Amino acid sequence: MTAQTTQPPAPASADPMISLVGVGKRYPDGTVAVADLSFDVPAGELLCLVGPSGCGKTTTMKMINRLVEPTSGRILVDGEDVAHTDPTRLRRRIxxxxxxxxxxxHLTVRANVATVPRLLGWDRARIRARVAEMLELVGLDPAAMGGRYPHELSGGQQQRVGVARALAADPPVLLMDEPFSAIxxxxxxxxxxxxxxxxxxxxxxVVFVTHDLDEAIRLGDRIAVFRQGGRLEQIDPPARVLGRPATDFVADFTGADRALRRLSVTPLRRDDLAPPRQAGPVGGATDLAGKSGTQAGTAVASDAAATGAVRSAPVPVQVGASLREALSALLAQDGEAIDVYAGDMPAGVLTPAxxxxxxxxxxxADTAGAGAGVSGAGEQA
Incomplete structure (x- = not known):
C-alpha cells in the first residue's frame, strides 16, 4: 500500500482550533524529528497521536505550546500564529x-489546582469556587482532598489533580503527554x-500523546499514526484506521488483530438484533416474539428459538454499546444469546453469529467508503 495525500474532512460542526501547516523540526546535527507536517484539529476534538518511540509525536505536541520551537512551517491556535505569541501568555491559555x-x-492539592488562576490574577473567591468545581469534576472531594499534599495521594489521585489543574483556567486547548501510562x-x-x-x-x-493503541482507540475522535522521522501516515477516526489502513506501515502498526480492536469502536445497532422476547422476568424462559426482522435477525430468532438458549446479561447490554461490550456479555453467559435493551425496554436478542x-x-462500510482520511505529511512511505 502507498499513502494517499487527501486531507480528511474535519467534523462539520467545528472550526479548526489548532492548525499545523508544513511544520518541521530539524536539530543542528541534522536529525529530523518532524517532517513537513500539516493537519487541523477542530474545536472540541480529541486527537490521539500514536506511533513507535522516537517518531516525533511528543515533539509535535510540544511545538504547539512552544516548549519546542519548530524550524519550519506555522502553527496556529485559535487563528493566532504561536510564533508571534508570548510563550508565557500562550502556555497559560493551554x-x-x-x-x-x-x-x-510543597503545595496542597487546592494550591496546585489554583496555580494558573492565581497567575492570571483571579480574585480569591473565584479561585476557591473554581478549585472546588474542578476537584468535583475529576471525582475528588474538595473538603477531604483539598488540604492534602501530593505525597499523601495515590498515583491515580495525583493524576486527577493534574487534570484538574490543567483545566482550572478553562483553557480552550489541552495537551496531554502519556498522562495515564505510569498508573x-x-x-x-x-x-x-x-x-x-x-x-x-x-x-x-485535546491533543493526546500515547504509545498505547488501545488507549487511542478508546479515547480518540481521530487517531494520527506517525512513523520514524516524524512522518504522518494516516489521520482518521479509530474505526477507519483499523478497518482501512492507509499504508503498509499502519497495517503493521495496528496489527493482525485489528479486527478484534475494532470491536471497541463499532456500536451495536437494532438492525443487528432479532425481535425481543415476550415480556417476562429477566432471565426467564420465554419465547421470542415473532420471526420478522433483518436477515441476520431472522437467523438469530430461529437459532435462539430452536435451542431455547436466550439469557439476560447480569448487566444489561444497551443498543449503542460497543461490540466488545456485547461480546463480553455473551461470553459471560451459559446460553447462546442475550437480551439487549434500549433503556429499560427490551430491544432484541443478540447471538455470536x-x-x-x-x-x-x-x-x-469502510471498505466501500470513498477517500481515505490520510493527511499530507511531506515524504510518505
Missing amino acids: GYVIQQIGLFP DPVARDRLQGEFRRLQREIRKT ALHAALRRSVA
Whole structure:
C-alpha cells in the first residue's frame, strides 16, 4: 500500500482550533524529528497521536505550546500564529498534563489546582469556587482532598489533580503527554473511562500523546499514526484506521488483530438484533416474539428459538454499546444469546453469529467508503 495525500474532512460542526501547516523540526546535527507536517484539529476534538518511540509525536505536541520551537512551517491556535505569541501568555491559555504529573510537592492539592488562576490574577473567591468545581469534576472531594499534599495521594489521585489543574483556567486547548501510562492497569482503566466522560461534558480541544493503541482507540475522535522521522501516515477516526489502513506501515502498526480492536469502536445497532422476547422476568424462559426482522435477525430468532438458549446479561447490554461490550456479555453467559435493551425496554436478542455479521457490516462500510482520511505529511512511505 502507498499513502494517499487527501486531507480528511474535519467534523462539520467545528472550526479548526489548532492548525499545523508544513511544520518541521530539524536539530543542528541534522536529525529530523518532524517532517513537513500539516493537519487541523477542530474545536472540541480529541486527537490521539500514536506511533513507535522516537517518531516525533511528543515533539509535535510540544511545538504547539512552544516548549519546542519548530524550524519550519506555522502553527496556529485559535487563528493566532504561536510564533508571534508570548510563550508565557500562550502556555497559560493551554492546559498541559504530563506522565510525571508535575505537581508542586510543597503545595496542597487546592494550591496546585489554583496555580494558573492565581497567575492570571483571579480574585480569591473565584479561585476557591473554581478549585472546588474542578476537584468535583475529576471525582475528588474538595473538603477531604483539598488540604492534602501530593505525597499523601495515590498515583491515580495525583493524576486527577493534574487534570484538574490543567483545566482550572478553562483553557480552550489541552495537551496531554502519556498522562495515564505510569498508573496501574486497574486505575488506568478507570481514569480513561472518567476522562472520556469528562471530555463529553467539557468538549475541550485535546491533543493526546500515547504509545498505547488501545488507549487511542478508546479515547480518540481521530487517531494520527506517525512513523520514524516524524512522518504522518494516516489521520482518521479509530474505526477507519483499523478497518482501512492507509499504508503498509499502519497495517503493521495496528496489527493482525485489528479486527478484534475494532470491536471497541463499532456500536451495536437494532438492525443487528432479532425481535425481543415476550415480556417476562429477566432471565426467564420465554419465547421470542415473532420471526420478522433483518436477515441476520431472522437467523438469530430461529437459532435462539430452536435451542431455547436466550439469557439476560447480569448487566444489561444497551443498543449503542460497543461490540466488545456485547461480546463480553455473551461470553459471560451459559446460553447462546442475550437480551439487549434500549433503556429499560427490551430491544432484541443478540447471538455470536449476529455479532460477527455486525462487525463484517462495519468493515464493509469502510471498505466501500470513498477517500481515505490520510493527511499530507511531506515524504510518505
